[in-house]
Amino acid sequence: MLEVRDLEVAFGQIAPLCGVSFALEKGETLGIVGESGSGKSLTAMSVMGLLPLSGGRITAGSIIFDGQELTKLPEAAYRKLRGGRLGLITQNPMTSLDPLQKIGPQVDAVARLHLGITGQQARARTIEILGTLRIPEPALICDRYPHQMSGGMKQRIVIAGALAANPDLLVADEPTTALDVTVQAQIIRLLDDLVKERALSLVLITHDMSVVAQTCDKVVVMYAGRAIEQGPVEAIFAEPQHPYTQALIGCIPKGLSEDEHLVGIPGTVPTVMNYPKGCPFHPRCIRAEDICTKTSPSLLPRGDGAVSCHFPGAAP
Amino acid sequence: MTDLLEVRNLSKQFKSSGGPFRKPRAMYAVNDVSFDLAKGRVIGVVGESGCGKSTLARLILRLIEPSTGSLRFDGDDLRAKSPAAMRRLRADMQMVFQDPYSAIDPRYTITRALIEPFVVQGRYTNGTADQEVSELLTLVGLSPGLASSFPHQISGGQKQRVGIARALALRPRLLVLDEPTASLDVSVQAQIISLLEKLRDDLGLTYLFISHDLSLVRYFCDEILVMYLGRVVEALPETDATVRHPYTATLMDSTFAPDPRQRRIIAPLEGEVPSPFDQPPGCAFADRCPRATAICRSETPVLSTAFGHAVACHNPL
Numbered sequence: 001m002l003e004v005r006d007l008e009v010a011f012g013q014i015a016p017l018c019g020v021s022f023a024l025e026k027g028e029t030l031g032i033v034g035e036s037g038s039g040k041s042l043t044a045m046s047v048m049g050l051l052p053l054s055g056g057r058i059t060a061g062s063i064i065f066d067g068q069e070l071t072k073l074p075e076a077a078y079r080k081l082r083g084g085r086l087g088l089i090t091q092n093p094m095t096s097l098d099p100l101q102k103i104g105p106q107v108d109a110v111a112r113l114h115l116g117i118t119g120q121q122a123r124a125r126t127i128e129i130l131g132t133l134r135i136p137e138p139a140l141i142c143d144r145y146p147h148q149m150s151g152g153m154k155q156r157i158v159i160a161g162a163l164a165a166n167p168d169l170l171v172a173d174e175p176t177t178a179l180d181v182t183v184q185a186q187i188i189r190l191l192d193d194l195v196k197e198r199a200l201s202l203v204l205i206t207h208d209m210s211v212v213a214q215t216c217d218k219v220v221v222m223y224a225g226r227a228i229e230q231g232p233v234e235a236i237f238a239e240p241q242h243p244y245t246q247a248l249i250g251c252i253p254k255g256l257s258e259d260e261h262l263v264g265i266p267g268t269v270p271t272v273m274n275y276p277k278g279c280p281f282h283p284r285c286i287r288a289e290d291i292c293t294k295t296s297p298s299l300l301p302r303g304d305g306a307v308s309c310h311f312p313g314a315a316p
Numbered sequence: 317m318t319d320l321l322e323v324r325n326l327s328k329q330f331k332s333s334g335g336p337f338r339k340p341r342a343m344y345a346v347n348d349v350s351f352d353l354a355k356g357r358v359i360g361v362v363g364e365s366g367c368g369k370s371t372l373a374r375l376i377l378r379l380i381e382p383s384t385g386s387l388r389f390d391g392d393d394l395r396a397k398s399p400a401a402m403r404r405l406r407a408d409m410q411m412v413f414q415d416p417y418s419a420i421d422p423r424y425t426i427t428r429a430l431i432e433p434f435v436v437q438g439r440y441t442n443g444t445a446d447q448e449v450s451e452l453l454t455l456v457g458l459s460p461g462l463a464s465s466f467p468h469q470i471s472g473g474q475k476q477r478v479g480i481a482r483a484l485a486l487r488p489r490l491l492v493l494d495e496p497t498a499s500l501d502v503s504v505q506a507q508i509i510s511l512l513e514k515l516r517d518d519l520g521l522t523y524l525f526i527s528h529d530l531s532l533v534r535y536f537c538d539e540i541l542v543m544y545l546g547r548v549v550e551a552l553p554e555t556d557a558t559v560r561h562p563y564t565a566t567l568m569d570s571t572f573a574p575d576p577r578q579r580r581i582i583a584p585l586e587g588e589v590p591s592p593f594d595q596p597p598g599c600a601f602a603d604r605c606p607r608a609t610a611i612c613r614s615e616t617p618v619l620s621t622a623f624g625h626a627v628a629c630h631n632p633l
Contacts, residue, residue: 035501134586150588180364181528182585185570207502210531210572214579233576251506252574253535262535264506268471 001026001201002047002169007061009042009051015059016272017042017225019299024218026168027199031216031233033206035269039225040205044173047203048088049078066168084114087162091174093154097146104142107161114165129160133190152183159190171203176211188215209252213237221245224270224280231305241302241312244281279310287311320490320522321353321376326385328375343592345371347546349385353490358516358523360537362530362567366589368546369526373494376524377411378402389490407437410483414495416475420467426453426478427463433485452481457511473504477511484515492524497532509536530571542567545592545600548619551626560623560632563601599630607631
């Protein structure tokens with residue numbers, strides 16, 4: 001359904017993203033996980049063709065969606081795809097709805113534009129979709145304004161908008177970060193059901209390893225604009241090969257065992273302006289040797305997945 | 317074990333004055349909260365946004381005035397203190413704020429930010445200031461070389477360490493930590509938590525730790541207070557105590573395990589936290605509760621220890 005190969009993105013002279021590759025089948029969920037500044041949102045924006053908005057451009061690599069090359073697609077053709085077969089769910093539901101327009105017309109517009117149906121048909125669709133998203137009294141909700149709704153409800157409306165034109169691929173950029181835990185559980189459950197019922201493909205971008213563990217089939221772990229490890233979710237959690245992935249999993253409190261001890265990762269995520277030479281993780285890495293400071297490791301297959309490290313392997 | 321902090325029936329009512337189109341309204345942000353915090357212990361307060369946990373933190377330091385209830389710190393009645401006496405006493409009880417980006421004055425150097433507590437307390441002496449600052453920075457794992465930096469020159473994690481150093485400047489006994497890691501990356505969150513653990517052991521500190529993250533609270537704290545809409549609904553004396561309140565159970569279920577082999581089919585709680593204004597009678601959680609019965613909608617449950625630990629529920633698990 002989606003194949004991204006050796007994607008590179010540049011803003012002027014700065015290259016915040018380099019060599020990102022992954023593939024996603026129909027009905028699969030792929031998680032892109034990383035800390036702030038790792039390039040995960042940028043990857044999403046590249047797939048959606050929204051980079052030019054922020055002044056970035058794709059300098060190398062390809063994005064193939066259902067057999068179609070997206071990196072060379074003219075904007076007019078992209079417009080037909082985006083919101084249609086490609087749906088986007090943004091992080092902050094508070095700002096992704098128009099505050100001056102009622103809910104109904106905002107969701108209707110998507111179906112009218114992409115499916116070419118009348119206003120009445122679109123409204124019937126909207127009400128049906130709102131119903132499947134377990135929104136109570138969907139017909140009444142259509143006449144409300146966004147400010148009259150809670151954060152969780154607004155995020156459901158955003159999801160309804162993304163679903164209105166029957167997309168094949170959904171890109172969800174931190175869909176639950178702004179929400180409370182009980183509401184996060186509702187939304188994650190909802191997305192999971194949608195993927196199964198509609199055979200959607202979902203790219204889920206998150207900083208939360210626990211969300212990845214609960215929902216994804218495949219995982220790409222990003223650090224400083226690179227995919228440093230990727231593979232099936234079970235393998236990534238059971239036997240992570242990259243020291244960063246291991247450390248990231250070690251940062252989450254798991255249970256109640258007395259001897260569990262959180263250590264964190266020394267140092268901080270580098271900013272785009274000062275990516276270190278060699279392996280970007282070497283200043284914080286416990287396994288770093290001379291070679292790590294000089295040459296950047298490439299992403300090589302290992303087990304069921306791939307890892308970009310000079311000294312990959314299970315944690316000591 | 318002696319109690320450092322004793323909170324009894326603490327409430328805070330906020331009123332909105334109304335206007336031409338609106339009647340005046342009142343709501344309780346914190347409603348009848350009582351607990352004891354023993355020396356050297358860590359109590360965690362968890363709840364979703366709007367449950368009153370940050371208001372509770374501010375009430376304890378009297379940064380906002382309680383409406384009713386009593387507060388005792390090491391035997392002293394805090395509510396009887398004059399503002400000046402309260403200010404002196406705050407040297408013993410300090411707070412670390414949620415957002416390190418706005419908790420430090422952007423025009424102050426780190427040195428200036430760290431000597432501010434001494435200035436406020438009238439304990440500033442020119443000769444020893446530099447020494448104090450570098451000791452404080454070392455204490456929280458920062459290089460003393462950062463002393464002349466401005467907040468914008470350091471990272472979020474470093475800023476939070478400065479926030480902790482500032483809170484520790486006057487050698488307090490109680491630290492109130494209001495979501496100290498909520499705005500940080502997970503790798504940095506884990507660093508800060510392990511720093512707080514070390515400081516507790518080295519300096520014999522007592523913490524009130526406020527968070528929305530139940531797994532973090534279970535990891536870090538000795539006891540847990542679960543709040544919902546201003547009230548404590550359950551007080552777990554140990555982090556592995558059996559959960560009795562349906563809301564606590566839901567919070568536990570909503571917390572994902574970082575393990576794909578433990579995928580749970582969770583039945584998420586429907587609905588959301590209701591508005592604290594014009595609450596219907598009965599239990600605030602009744603509308604979302606799978607165990608709710610008629611009595612839950614007519615009578616507000618009170619905390620009772622009939623089931624081992626304090627639970628406010630008519631139909632506990």
